[in-house]
Amino acid sequence: DVKVTQSSRYLVKRTGEKVFLECVQDMDHENMFWYRQDPGLGLRLIYFSYDVKMKEKGDIPEGYSVSREKKERFSLILESASTNQTSMYLCASSLLGASSYGYTFGSGTRLTVV
Protein backbone atom coordinates (compact mmCIF):
# COMPACT_ATOMS: atom_id res chain seq x y z
CA ASP A 1 0.00 0.00 0.00
CA VAL A 2 1.17 3.49 -0.79
CA LYS A 3 1.75 5.46 2.31
CA VAL A 4 1.77 9.19 2.65
CA THR A 5 2.92 10.17 6.10
CA GLN A 6 2.48 13.60 7.61
CA SER A 7 4.76 14.25 10.54
CA SER A 8 2.20 15.75 12.95
CA ARG A 9 -1.48 15.05 13.43
CA TYR A 10 -2.10 18.14 15.56
CA LEU A 11 -0.03 21.27 15.86
CA VAL A 12 -0.51 24.49 17.81
CA LYS A 13 1.66 27.47 16.92
CA ARG A 14 1.78 31.14 17.83
CA THR A 15 1.14 34.00 15.43
CA GLY A 16 4.34 35.01 13.67
CA GLU A 17 6.10 31.68 14.10
CA LYS A 18 7.68 29.92 11.14
CA VAL A 19 5.96 26.56 10.75
CA PHE A 20 7.16 23.48 8.89
CA LEU A 21 4.74 20.73 7.84
CA GLU A 22 6.46 17.61 6.59
CA CYS A 23 5.16 14.97 4.20
CA VAL A 24 6.87 11.77 3.13
CA GLN A 25 5.67 9.19 0.62
CA ASP A 26 7.18 5.75 0.19
CA MET A 27 6.14 4.72 -3.33
CA ASP A 28 8.43 6.72 -5.56
CA HIS A 29 5.65 9.01 -6.76
CA GLU A 30 6.68 11.91 -8.95
CA ASN A 31 3.85 14.24 -7.99
CA MET A 32 3.22 15.74 -4.60
CA PHE A 33 0.61 18.25 -3.48
CA TRP A 34 -0.34 20.36 -0.50
CA TYR A 35 -3.99 21.23 0.12
CA ARG A 36 -5.81 22.94 2.89
CA GLN A 37 -9.27 21.71 3.87
CA ASP A 38 -11.80 24.09 5.37
CA PRO A 39 -15.50 23.43 6.10
CA GLY A 40 -17.70 24.42 3.18
CA LEU A 41 -14.73 25.16 0.95
CA GLY A 42 -13.47 21.65 0.26
CA LEU A 43 -9.84 21.18 -0.64
CA ARG A 44 -7.87 24.06 -2.06
CA LEU A 45 -4.49 23.59 -3.70
CA ILE A 46 -1.63 25.51 -2.12
CA TYR A 47 1.44 24.21 -3.97
CA PHE A 48 2.41 21.21 -6.04
CA SER A 49 5.54 19.60 -7.38
CA TYR A 50 6.04 17.21 -10.27
CA ASP A 51 9.73 16.57 -9.64
CA VAL A 52 12.57 17.14 -7.22
CA LYS A 53 13.41 20.83 -6.81
CA MET A 54 10.38 21.74 -8.89
CA LYS A 55 7.48 23.64 -7.38
CA GLU A 56 4.45 25.44 -8.72
CA LYS A 57 1.88 27.67 -7.08
CA GLY A 58 -1.60 26.38 -6.73
CA ASP A 59 -4.74 28.40 -6.17
CA ILE A 60 -3.93 29.86 -2.73
CA PRO A 61 -0.13 30.11 -2.34
CA GLU A 62 -0.02 33.42 -0.44
CA GLY A 63 1.71 33.08 2.92
CA TYR A 64 3.15 29.67 2.08
CA SER A 65 6.25 28.24 0.47
CA VAL A 66 7.43 24.69 -0.20
CA SER A 67 10.58 22.68 -0.49
CA ARG A 68 11.27 19.46 -2.35
CA GLU A 69 14.89 18.48 -1.99
CA LYS A 70 14.24 14.73 -2.23
CA LYS A 71 11.68 12.88 -4.30
CA GLU A 72 9.93 11.37 -1.29
CA ARG A 73 9.65 14.51 0.83
CA PHE A 74 7.57 17.64 0.29
CA SER A 75 7.58 20.31 2.98
CA LEU A 76 5.08 23.12 3.42
CA ILE A 77 6.38 26.24 5.13
CA LEU A 78 4.31 28.96 6.72
CA GLU A 79 6.76 31.85 6.77
CA SER A 80 4.93 33.80 9.48
CA ALA A 81 1.89 31.97 10.77
CA SER A 82 -1.36 33.88 11.06
CA THR A 83 -4.70 32.95 12.60
CA ASN A 84 -6.33 32.68 9.16
CA GLN A 85 -3.99 29.80 8.43
CA THR A 86 -5.68 27.70 11.08
CA SER A 87 -6.86 24.74 9.03
CA MET A 88 -6.46 21.07 8.17
CA TYR A 89 -3.51 20.57 5.83
CA LEU A 90 -3.46 17.55 3.54
CA CYS A 91 -0.55 16.19 1.60
CA ALA A 92 -1.11 13.96 -1.42
CA SER A 93 1.04 12.14 -3.91
CA SER A 94 0.51 10.43 -7.24
CA LEU A 95 2.26 8.82 -10.12
CA LEU A 96 3.00 10.86 -13.20
CA GLY A 97 -0.28 10.86 -15.09
CA ALA A 98 -2.34 11.34 -11.95
CA SER A 99 -5.47 11.99 -13.88
CA SER A 100 -5.97 8.28 -14.47
CA TYR A 101 -4.95 7.02 -11.06
CA GLY A 102 -6.04 9.62 -8.56
CA TYR A 103 -4.19 10.76 -5.50
CA THR A 104 -3.13 9.08 -2.28
CA PHE A 105 -3.64 11.31 0.72
CA GLY A 106 -1.98 11.55 4.08
CA SER A 107 -4.00 11.68 7.30
CA GLY A 108 -3.67 15.43 7.58
CA THR A 109 -2.21 17.91 10.03
CA ARG A 110 -4.66 20.03 11.97
CA LEU A 111 -2.88 23.32 12.57
CA THR A 112 -4.14 25.86 15.06
CA VAL A 113 -2.51 29.29 15.10
CA VAL A 114 -3.14 31.25 18.28
Added chain:
Amino acid sequence: AQSVSQHNHHVILSEAASLELGCNYSYGGTVNLFWYVQYPGQHLQLLLKYFSGDPLVKGIKGFEAEFIKSKFSFNLRKPSVQWSDTAEYFCAVNGDNYGQNFVFGPGTRLSVLP
Protein backbone atom coordinates in the same frame (compact mmCIF):
# COMPACT_ATOMS: atom_id res chain seq x y z
CA ALA B 1 -11.16 28.35 -14.38
CA GLN B 2 -12.67 25.04 -13.47
CA SER B 3 -15.07 24.79 -10.59
CA VAL B 4 -16.95 21.95 -8.94
CA SER B 5 -20.20 22.27 -7.05
CA GLN B 6 -21.90 19.75 -4.82
CA HIS B 7 -25.60 20.19 -4.32
CA ASN B 8 -25.93 19.44 -0.65
CA HIS B 9 -23.84 20.53 2.29
CA HIS B 10 -25.29 17.96 4.71
CA VAL B 11 -27.51 14.97 3.99
CA ILE B 12 -29.19 12.96 6.72
CA LEU B 13 -30.62 9.53 5.91
CA SER B 14 -31.87 6.51 7.75
CA GLU B 15 -30.23 3.14 7.19
CA ALA B 16 -31.45 1.34 4.05
CA ALA B 17 -32.46 4.60 2.37
CA SER B 18 -31.17 5.29 -1.12
CA LEU B 19 -28.50 7.92 -1.65
CA GLU B 20 -27.76 10.32 -4.44
CA LEU B 21 -25.16 13.06 -4.05
CA GLY B 22 -24.96 15.63 -6.80
CA CYS B 23 -21.78 16.92 -8.43
CA ASN B 24 -21.52 19.40 -11.27
CA TYR B 25 -18.43 20.86 -12.86
CA SER B 26 -17.87 23.83 -15.10
CA TYR B 27 -15.24 22.77 -17.63
CA GLY B 28 -16.32 21.97 -21.19
CA GLY B 29 -13.33 19.93 -22.33
CA THR B 30 -12.24 16.39 -21.61
CA VAL B 31 -12.45 15.50 -17.93
CA ASN B 32 -11.54 12.76 -15.53
CA LEU B 33 -13.87 12.51 -12.57
CA PHE B 34 -13.46 11.16 -9.07
CA TRP B 35 -15.34 10.67 -5.85
CA TYR B 36 -13.37 10.58 -2.61
CA VAL B 37 -14.65 9.70 0.84
CA GLN B 38 -13.33 10.81 4.21
CA TYR B 39 -14.53 8.74 7.18
CA PRO B 40 -14.36 10.45 10.56
CA GLY B 41 -10.75 10.80 11.64
CA GLN B 42 -9.39 9.09 8.53
CA HIS B 43 -7.63 10.16 5.37
CA LEU B 44 -9.37 10.69 2.05
CA GLN B 45 -9.84 7.50 0.07
CA LEU B 46 -10.75 7.01 -3.55
CA LEU B 47 -14.29 5.65 -3.98
CA LEU B 48 -14.44 5.52 -7.76
CA LYS B 49 -13.23 7.23 -10.88
CA TYR B 50 -14.21 7.82 -14.45
CA PHE B 51 -11.84 8.60 -17.29
CA SER B 52 -13.35 6.96 -20.37
CA GLY B 53 -15.74 4.28 -21.56
CA ASP B 54 -18.95 3.28 -19.82
CA PRO B 55 -20.35 6.40 -18.14
CA LEU B 56 -21.73 4.29 -15.28
CA VAL B 57 -18.85 3.40 -13.01
CA LYS B 58 -18.86 1.17 -9.99
CA GLY B 59 -16.66 1.72 -6.99
CA ILE B 60 -15.99 0.21 -3.63
CA LYS B 61 -18.60 -0.52 -0.96
CA GLY B 62 -21.53 -0.62 -3.38
CA PHE B 63 -21.20 2.94 -4.64
CA GLU B 64 -21.66 3.90 -8.27
CA ALA B 65 -21.64 7.13 -10.24
CA GLU B 66 -22.95 8.21 -13.59
CA PHE B 67 -21.21 10.66 -15.88
CA ILE B 68 -23.68 12.70 -17.93
CA LYS B 69 -21.60 14.84 -20.24
CA SER B 70 -24.50 16.97 -21.46
CA LYS B 71 -25.31 17.96 -17.89
CA PHE B 72 -21.69 18.31 -16.72
CA SER B 73 -22.63 16.01 -13.87
CA PHE B 74 -21.16 13.05 -12.02
CA ASN B 75 -23.64 12.05 -9.34
CA LEU B 76 -22.84 9.45 -6.72
CA ARG B 77 -25.41 6.82 -5.81
CA LYS B 78 -25.92 3.93 -3.45
CA PRO B 79 -29.17 1.94 -3.33
CA SER B 80 -29.11 1.25 0.41
CA VAL B 81 -26.89 3.14 2.84
CA GLN B 82 -25.46 1.79 6.07
CA TRP B 83 -24.47 3.56 9.28
CA SER B 84 -20.83 2.96 8.30
CA ASP B 85 -21.30 5.20 5.25
CA THR B 86 -21.38 8.21 7.55
CA ALA B 87 -18.57 10.36 6.12
CA GLU B 88 -17.76 13.38 4.02
CA TYR B 89 -17.82 12.91 0.27
CA PHE B 90 -15.84 14.98 -2.20
CA CYS B 91 -16.22 15.17 -5.95
CA ALA B 92 -13.05 16.02 -7.90
CA VAL B 93 -12.38 16.88 -11.51
CA ASN B 94 -9.27 16.87 -13.62
CA GLY B 95 -9.67 18.71 -16.89
CA ASP B 96 -7.30 18.41 -19.80
CA ASN B 97 -6.36 22.08 -19.36
CA TYR B 98 -5.27 21.65 -15.76
CA GLY B 99 -2.25 19.38 -15.96
CA GLN B 100 -2.23 16.73 -13.28
CA ASN B 101 -4.09 18.79 -10.70
CA PHE B 102 -7.59 18.20 -9.48
CA VAL B 103 -10.29 20.65 -8.53
CA PHE B 104 -12.33 19.51 -5.55
CA GLY B 105 -15.89 20.32 -4.66
CA PRO B 106 -16.79 21.71 -1.23
CA GLY B 107 -17.86 18.30 0.07
CA THR B 108 -21.13 16.79 1.27
CA ARG B 109 -21.43 15.49 4.78
CA LEU B 110 -23.54 12.34 5.00
CA SER B 111 -25.01 11.27 8.31
CA VAL B 112 -26.71 7.88 8.39
CA LEU B 113 -28.97 7.25 11.36
CA PRO B 114 -29.12 3.69 12.71
